[in-house]
Amino acid sequence: MELYGPRGWWPVVTDAGNQGHDAKGYHPLDYSIPATAHRRFEIALGAILTQNTAWRNVRLCLESLDEAGAIDMQRLLALSDERLEALIRSSGYYRQKARKLKTLARFFLENGYGEVSAASTPSREELLSLWGIGEETADSILLYAFGVPVLVIDAYTRRILARLKGEELSDREIRDYLSSATEGKAVKQQRRILNEFHALFVEHGKTRCAKRSPDCDHCGIKAWCKGPF
């Protein structure tokens, strides 16, 4: 946080999803649970679209979907598969992802999870049971769309910790290793910490701890790292 400042994730792309904020994009220091169904659904769609995909390619899809009025469960389900695939083409894997988005929309709709007023939250097991939603996507949706205090572990998290400690850690070990940061804290605090944890791992992974040629010369946590340098 000292190195990069608060990220204020999840990045919101559309105007309708960004109510109460002046600009699109990040919303620093706002760790509130999404206040609109549009925003909640946009976050969940983005979590699927960004699977193994650069965010800049996802952003285009979310803007296209918004223009088509499809950041809405019923309206997304009303689209033909071909139309939906065309709208999300730039995120790659577009046939699979079109199916995943509809699966999610159907699930939200049938259980009322898309309605912010209902204040009901899906369980992790429910999300994992859906076709196309694995651990990272489930945890991202829980944390950023519903405010559930869970740690999101992604490729950046694993790579950065592996380099810091000089050995690969299992996800279980990563959870144990980072658990002291949230232990004994109020849920609201945990939500803020976990929100930033994932966002900062992504920031550090993109700007410094790249897979191929990490920029160790400008790395602010080099002193604690076992390499590579």
Add this chain to the structure above:
DNA sequence: TCCCAGGGGCCGA
């Protein structure tokens, strides 16, 4: 031209 990106499903050891 090749590598990489905020994964996940599926299959055979």
Add this chain to the structure above:
DNA sequence: TCGGCCCATGGG
């Protein structure tokens, strides 16, 4: 459980 393969576009 675990490795390998597939899905697919776009930028460096």
